[in-house]
Amino acid sequence: MTDQIQRFLFDDTNVRGEIVTLERAYREVLDRHAYPPAVNRLLGELLAAVALLTDTVKLDGILSIEVRGQGVLALLMAESNPGGELRAIARLAEDQTLPEEGLGFRELVGDGQIVITLDPREGSRYQGIVALDHDSLAGCLEAYFAQSEQLPTRLWLAADGERAGGLLLQRLPDETQNRDRDAWDRTVHLADTVKREELLGLAPLEVLRRLYHEETVRVFDPKALRFGCSCSRERLADALLSLEASELREILAEQGAIETQCHFCHTHYRFEPPEVEALLAGDETPPPTLH
CATH class of the missing domain: 3.55.30.10 (Hsp33 domain)
Structure with a gap:
């Protein structure tokens, strides 16, 4: 070993x-x-x-x-x-x-x-x-x-x-x-x-x-x-919620979705508008996003 x-x-x-x-x-x-x-x-x-x-x-x-x-x-x-x-x-x-x-x-x-x-x-x-x-x-x-x-x-x-x-x-x-x-x-x-x-x-x-x-x-x-990497959609979602709602919606308007990547393992995450809106509304089970 x-x-x-x-x-x-x-x-x-x-x-x-x-x-x-x-x-x-x-x-x-x-x-x-x-x-x-x-x-x-x-x-x-x-x-x-x-x-x-x-x-x-x-x-x-x-x-x-x-x-x-x-x-x-x-x-x-x-x-x-x-x-x-x-x-x-x-x-x-x-x-x-x-x-x-x-x-x-x-x-x-x-x-x-x-x-x-x-x-x-x-x-x-x-x-x-x-x-x-x-x-x-x-x-x-x-x-x-x-x-x-x-x-x-x-x-x-x-x-x-x-x-x-x-x-x-x-x-x-x-x-x-x-x-x-x-x-x-x-x-x-x-x-x-x-x-x-x-x-x-x-x-x-x-x-x-x-x-x-x-x-x-x-x-x-x-x-x-x-x-091993501890990144996850849940942790990234929590990070998104640290931003202002207006800022998140501005990104969605410009890019169509919010995309990010873990710096440690390079896993790619994509959050579509319905998922972001569900997060902002406090829904713990936002609609899944295929990626």
């Missing part, structure tokens, strides 16, 4: 971790767009990161990470849900030339911020914001955990346009479990030796064996990951 996330922990310590590998889901995201290689790599890191964070915070809902930059890249966004579905998109800034292949994270995004949104099925929506003050996506996300979650967390991310991978370690707050006081420093030091090629080319268990063959590691069953 090439697309999976696997949880693990170190016995008799308060250190836990996750390791993720992506191939098919990553390629499905890239195949729907034509991004430059440098953007493809950063998008792969973001996909790995959003998968890691979704399992880390144990959210029953949608978690999204938005990198809002002021450089060549105006936006990077990835979403994940507990079902293991991932999607992502990038947007180049207007009037910018295509980035060179070797550009790094800060060269691509410039100044800006990362917005992490937790949207549970039940309960209140939460957003955390952290500045782009580090030279890597992993460094910025570590700063988010230090600021918002107040849990020491480290990430290692890699992507090459074909595969993406990531490793996360986190120190839990319950000191009663921490019989090994040096565990955090030791496990982080060992993780710092992981090579990009290993995150991308080795199976997760092989990576853990290479890093922690002298540690007692408890590994849990992996969870499958895949590309």
